[in-house]
Amino acid sequence: MSSKDNVVKDLRELYAILGLEQVDAHAGFTVHYLQDTFKQLPFRSQPFRPNYFSFLFIRDAFGQYTIDDLQFEVRPLTVYFTNPGNYRVFEWHAIRDTCLITFDEAFLKEYVHADVFQQFSFLLTETMQPRPLQPYEFDTLEQLYRYIHREQYGNSPYKQKLIGALMASLLLKIKEYFFQDYNPIYEGNRSSEIVKTFKIDLEQHFRDLTAGRTDTPLRVQDYADKQALHVNYLSNVISTKTGKSASTWIAEKTISAARVMLQNPALSVKEITARLGFLEPPHFSNYFKKHTGMSPAAYRKQHPETRS
Template sequence: MAATETLEDFYKQKFNWLPDNLSQDIGHFNVFRLEDCYAPHAKPIVYTRRDFYKISLVRGKNIVHYADKSIEIDGCTLVFFNPMVPYTFEHSDNIRSGAFCIFRESFFTEMLRRNIHELPMFAPNGTPTYSLNGEQEEYAAQVFEKMLGEINSDYRFKYDLLRNYLTELVHYALKIQPKEILYEHPDANSRITSIFTELLERQFPIETPAQRFNLRSAKDFADRLSVHVNHLNRAIRQTTGKTTTHHITERLASEAKALLKHTNWNVSEISYSLGFEEPAHFNNFFKKQTNITPSSYRAV
């Protein structure tokens, strides 16, 4: 897996220049037309994690690859990317039309009360893609046009206005998904489950063979949360219907698949990074979860 792409990397690769205020910790924001960012012989987008957020309005047929799953999108779609999830983007046709904005978390959260990770499009295992019909496409495109018009203005408070446009995009995506429910953590069990999920996801992605997955058991998480392991297990089962161990195992298997698919590390290196003391233990774990050996999975 490639190293995390920083905002500096993004600007150097796309435009070969850096904004003057990029080094300032003010919650960077910028917006672009997709067609302005594609060179005829550009390098393909690599599977990696970014250190910034991104919202794209894309048209045509595309595939977004996240770890061991891929999402096919067709037509006009709003796609939300967050720094916790590595991804790569694959175009299935010749359409290069749309727009995107990039920003740091502090830009979004300044003067806002909601934690960005509570929103379904940015939450772990959340909903990152929102298909748009003709009317919805026109609305979202107009919001991006307002961003594009404002970013180069000399209006003193333009970033406050751009923050409003960004928030408008987020809420519009939520509004057009009537089945999507904002989760407000109504009780202690829900809050414990939310914190557990955040701690679990925070350990990923594994980016170097030297990095290790450390919180491997229900007791590890219970100790970190300062609760009894039985209380943690009961809270997670009541909230999700799955055991704590099931969640850990499922996420570990998902990362194993991603490392086998997107890196050239040998099985021993992957085994070590995922916290297994012996490659044989990793082989047994992987085969139990997938009915196939790591080497066979990589060869497929």
Template sequence: MINHTSLEDFYKRNSVALPDRIAREIGHFNIFETEKLFNKSDHTRVMPYSRRAYYKISWLRGTSRVEYADKVIDVKGNALLFATPRIPYNWVPENSDQTGMFCIFTADFFWSAKSGVLLDELPVFQPRYTPVFELSDEEVTEIEYIFRKMHKEMESDYKFKYDLLRTLVMELIHYGQKLQPILAISQTQNASERISSLFVELLERQFPLDSIHQRLMLRSAKDYADRLAVHVNHLNKVLKEATGTTTKQIINHRICQEAKIMLKHTDWNVQEIAYVLGFDDAAQFSNFFKKQTSFSPSSFRLEAVD
């Protein structure tokens, strides 16, 4: 399952204090040694990761596997993994011998520096790529040097250390982009189950919407397919086989459920509810709601009150 921890939850779960000196910076960066956080007595535990909170670059050393919605990548020795908030994955250790290092950072760690770097536009963070790169012994030496240098800089009092850390992260990114990805092995038997599970979880994570300043961002089958890094036709096929209904029907049903909650339990007007749920205007939302329930939003609200 995907872990949805925030940065604060990540530190708490791993019994690591959130350093004030980092929290006060615009953006966030930190680096860790896997062995110091990894529980050797429970090597089946998945390393915490949050799609919402941060990016992650990991030097993996040990036998493990990386699971995406429709593929599994086996790591037998050393590998470099790039993780983006846009694509869910699980890292699953196969034994207790897990070392290496990883760094986590937010998008504004770069953007706040006025570097002009948009992380999601870089190849290693694109949904169509498999960002797990096998490392030779020579490459491991080079990658370890970069991670160790970042770790050393984090402990320094150098005035411009965060500028240097950004440069080192970009060096890792460019290094990875020159490598060939490990072949992703299709796991047909379990892929459909993972896709269905991840889709439902991603759908549920869009809710609740607690403020009229929020807005539902994922509304179409393609929106979800892009986030899951699968083709929209494949997503439709998997969900149809699993549930007997289409992706669009599932999404619409969930949006309608949320609309009913808002009409019944908030004092938001129809225009506000329409906006929050991602509709262009109140008329479009009213037509949608009536098609789903046979009631107009206003008449449903009156029935709920009665």
């Protein structure tokens, strides 16, 4: 599909195209009601490869999602989840009551749980069909996402922490309803298993790095060795299935971990440098600035609040 080479890459770009200037796509978390956005229906989006997770809570709406080459109908009283990387297009035919929540990995780890993918392994699933709920189950989720929406647009000095606590409750309820016995390794075809295993290995390695259990960075070759695959084959599968190279996944995970640790004043830049496997602080600083546009010290000044 040639259009896959020309897609929206991130939430800010997509929201700008949709004219959603009132939704802050910079903060790593958004929540809004689609009936307030899409006034002229039917609507079909541009193709995009999001760099964020999303939940759609569909109280009353009809439409269709395309993920890679799969199509799913979305109907009332369903929950729909997508994770970063896959090519997708969405269409809406009717929207009366639907809430969209988006969030990135850094937000999850800072405000929900440091080991979020261990606690909520279903977030690693590559392609999830819409999940229908009983009315009482949807009512429970609706109470939570309405609280989240209220806090997001309120003025509490504890806004992010409150939203993080509510998101943890929301994720626990979703896990209770759908994923109590979920194991992402055993879902999907061989290529899907390779992608999921790579993501799990990546997550485990960065948990070890940030916890100080290792200071040895892993290369793409190392991740291929873990699955007994040729490095070119692993690289091709990752790029084809997610739209990003394995090295890009590693770089993004490095920056995500660095951002979280920089918000902890108990960790010096020198210690963060060592934990992430860089030889010297200047190497880490140059790497961080290359990927974020600012130095670690400047980032730390802009993000003084930390998780208690």
